[in-house]
Amino acid sequence: MSESASPAGRRxxxxxxxxxxxxxxAILCTLGTWQIARMSEKRVFIERLSAQAAGAPAPMPDSSGWAALDPAALDLTRVTAQGSFLDSPFAGVRTTIAAGGPGTRQLSGFGRWIFQGVRLAGGGA
Structure with missing residues (x-):
């Protein structure tokens, strides 16, 4: 019998x-744990978004107070504004809209978002 065939040679x-x-x-277990943590963070975000979407929109603050606003506190806040469009050129941004999941009525494909300046009724643009 040769040495390579012995159990000691196979180790x-x-x-x-x-x-x-x-x-x-170990890597796959770490990734799985990370995905579970990410899922709970996403659920908290979706609950926050749903709560803010259910609330009534607030009037947009006057432009004189914009510098004092906290962007983190106003994230995802719905607002209403009244004004008229400016005659300045618009900005078009090309987008790719992802299709929604099964049972949703979301459109998919290529498109554009059009941004146009607005002069607010309370002043500011």
Missing amino acids: PRLLWPALLSIVGV
Whole structure:
């Protein structure tokens, strides 16, 4: 019987695949834990978004107070504004709209978002 056929001769050949398997399983477990944490963060965000979408929109603050506003506190806040469009050129941004999941009525494909300046009724643009 040769030495390479003995169990002691096989150990080094299986050592690297075993180590790589252990490292791979550890990486996959870490990624799975990260995805679970991310899912809970996303649920909190969706609940916050749903609560703000259900509320009534507030009037847009006067332009003199814009410098004092906290953007983080106003994130996703619905507002209403009255004014008239400016004669300045508009800005067009090309977009790709992702299709919604099954059962949704979202459009998909290419499109544009058009941004046009507005002179607010209370002053400011």
